[in-house]
Structure formats: structure tokens, C-alpha cells
Amino acid sequence: MSVAVRLPAILRPATGGEATVHADGATVGEVFDDLIGRHPGLKDQLLTSDGGLHRHLNVFLNDDDIRYMGKLEAKVGETDTITLMPAVAGG
Amino acid sequence: MTRAVHAEMVAACLAGYPLEACGLLGGVDDGAVSRATACYQAANAAASSRVYTVEPRDMLRADRAAEDSGLSLIGVWHSHTHTDAYPSPTDVGQAPDPEWWYVLVSLRDVEPVVRAYRIRDGAVEERPIAVQ
Numbered sequence: 001m002s003v004a005v006r007l008p009a010i011l012r013p014a015t016g017g018e019a020t021v022h023a024d025g026a027t028v029g030e031v032f033d034d035l036i037g038r039h040p041g042l043k044d045q046l047l048t049s050d051g052g053l054h055r056h057l058n059v060f061l062n063d064d065d066i067r068y069m070g071k072l073e074a075k076v077g078e079t080d081t082i083t084l085m086p087a088v089a090g091g
Numbered sequence: 092m093t094r095a096v097h098a099e100m101v102a103a104c105l106a107g108y109p110l111e112a113c114g115l116l117g118g119v120d121d122g123a124v125s126r127a128t129a130c131y132q133a134a135n136a137a138a139s140s141r142v143y144t145v146e147p148r149d150m151l152r153a154d155r156a157a158e159d160s161g162l163s164l165i166g167v168w169h170s171h172t173h174t175d176a177y178p179s180p181t182d183v184g185q186a187p188d189p190e191w192w193y194v195l196v197s198l199r200d201v202e203p204v205v206r207a208y209r210i211r212d213g214a215v216e217e218r219p220i221a222v223q
Contacts, residue, residue, distance in 0.1 A: 008154075009163065010188040056187065058147040065147055085154065086188060088115075088145040088167050089137070091181030 003031055003076050006083040014041030028061065029072030031082060046084070058085040092116075092127040097222045099130040101203045104170035104196040111135055111143040113169035115150060116192060117157035120165050125192060129162055135169075142181060143169045166192030166207075173199055176206040178215050186210035192218075 002022045007015060015021050023038060025031035036043045046054055052072075053059065059066045060083040066074045076082065096116065104112045117129030131153035134146035145167065157164050171179075176197035178186075186193060189211040197204040209216045 008188070009190065056185075058150070060147075060151050063148075063151070083151060083154070085147065085150050087147070088113075088150060088187055089143060089181075089185050090169060091142045091179040 001026065001076070001078045003078065004081045005031065005035060006081060008084060008086055010086055011042060011045055011084060014039050014045065026075065027072065028059065028066055028074045028076060028082060031076060032072065056087045058087050059083070060085070092220055092222050094222055096127050096130040097205065099132070100168050100194070101196060101205065103130075103132050104198060104203065107135065107170060108198055109140050109172055110138060111140060111170050111172060112196075113143040113145050113167065115145070115153040115157075115164050116166040116168060116194065117153065117160065117162040118165045119162060120190070125165050127165060127192070129157060129160060130168075131156060131164075140172050164191075166194055168194035168196060170196045170198055175199065176204045178208055178210060183210055183213055183215060194220075
């Protein structure tokens, strides 16, 4: 199934400037895999070298942070929107 | 930066003291000049006087509010409660976007001091703020 993925400006160079793209998958992890297949430049921005969620990235499935709903295993539906946001912190 | 944004940002920093306060800036950026016309307050998820983490849900709300207003998120602001309005090594190391503005509000002195920076590849460059 295809879901919409919204990207912050910092990631848009990897999608040719597109702010919203679509990718297929039944979980966030599968959507990410498909997304990376379509836009390889996103790989190091989304996932760590061992396939985990990048710690400088916040991922929302609709209004919910996927860290509290199974992370990459979170199930997605056709009408869902995944929003990627940079983690913003400092001192 | 509009006067309203400046005032809301400084007020939020004072209200958050002694913890660091933080939030996002919404506006437009034409490449030469950026204009911040919206201030989105965020909780400091770190709840600290030394570091800040923009609460992710607040950032999501800010992003949606900016989009609904035809704006973009163009930067982040936070307070330094005991030090200068200059990016700390942590600020520089964790700056997420080279096209963003990084606005610091120092509460060290009696009058808050507000300064803006670009942070690109670890280099910090101060840029003037016009409050209009």
C-alpha cells in the first residue's frame, strides 16, 4: 500500500526538492526501505548502519511518534501520513 | 523579525527561567533576506538550565501551523540562562539545518540579549536582526 511521506527541507535535496513523496509498505520500516530504493540519498539520513532509526530524526505516523508505537515495526495504513522531522536540540 | 515574534520569544524565555526555553520560527526566506513572522513555543523536553530539546510533538504542531499559514520553519530559538547569546559547542554540533537561523536569547544580564546566527559545517556566522 502507498502512503504519503512528508519531508523537512533538509531532506528534500534527496527527493529532487519534493516535500511530499509516496512509498509502499505495511510498516514504517518497509516504507523506509521502499523510499530509500526510490531515493538512495535518504538512506544515511533515515537509518543507522545497523538498520535502526537514526537518532537525529523524529518520525510521526499521523500525530504519533513511532518511538512509542513499535518504531520501524509500526503498522501503516493507506490513508496514513508519515512525517519526518529533524531532532532539534542544543545547549 | 516582527516585533510580535521578538516579544513573544523573549517573554517565553523569561517565563521559562531558570530552565532553557525553546521554540521555532516560521517565516519566509527569499535567499537574501529572511523574515520571521511567527513564533512557535515548544516545551524543552530536556527540562534543563543547560541544554534543550525541542519537544518533537511541538515541532510537528509548529510545522503544520507554518504550512497552514503559507510559511516554512526557518529557524530555532532558545535561551541561554547564564551565558552569552552565542552558540555553544553543543548548539554547533547539533545544528540540524544549514539553511536555518539559530537565534539565541541570553538572560545573563538584566536586559535580554537576542542574536541570530547561521551555523554551517561547524562555522558560526552572526547576522544582524532587524525588529520591525
